[in-house]
Amino acid sequence: NAGVTQTPKFQVLKTGQSMTLQCAQDMNHEYMSWYRQDPGMGLRLIHYSVGAGITDQGEVPNGYNVSRSTTEDFPLRLLSAAPSQTSVYFCASIDVGGEQYFGPGTRLTVT
């Protein structure tokens, strides 16, 4: 049981490039979320999903896309990276009791 895994751990992009952050969980949780963490701002919700085929926007969705084709996977796409998207990104899945299980994070730098 690996829990929530994220790849890559680190990534450097140039402005305007696109990329996908991968997230997978093996706990069969329906609910999954993406957050970004910036100094002094805690975690902010980007997008979330309540099950395969269903996604919704969180607090800061602009510049990001998500899809949920399977229960296990919830990738986050940056369409055209900007320096303001430099951050640490966390994926989480939520069990039926409401507890969130966080991945180890992806540290993204956009130059």
Add this chain to the structure above:
Amino acid sequence: AQSVTQPDIHITVSEGASLELRCNYSYGATPYLFWYVQSPGQGLQLLLKYFSGDTLVQGIKGFEAEFKRSQSSFNLRKPSVHWSDAAEYFCAVALYNNNDMRFGAGTRLTVKP
């Protein structure tokens, strides 16, 4: 607007001393309440949560938190801090939809020997 406030950015306590970390929220209804801890370079770990019932909640690692509806607060406490408790602590709230979780800005705890 919905918000979560952790008034203390950084707290320093001596090992063995008691600890209280503050959290206030502004929501239209009583939300679900959580405290998470994050060690440097790590993800977040759940310390405890409050959904309903007894307003004093016990968590892992000797932490507890008390929900006070009248004060819209959910403060985290520990009677005796250990050096290994040094970390960043986040309060979080969510309505019945646990996906839309909002976090406070965090409180960094330093423990002096």
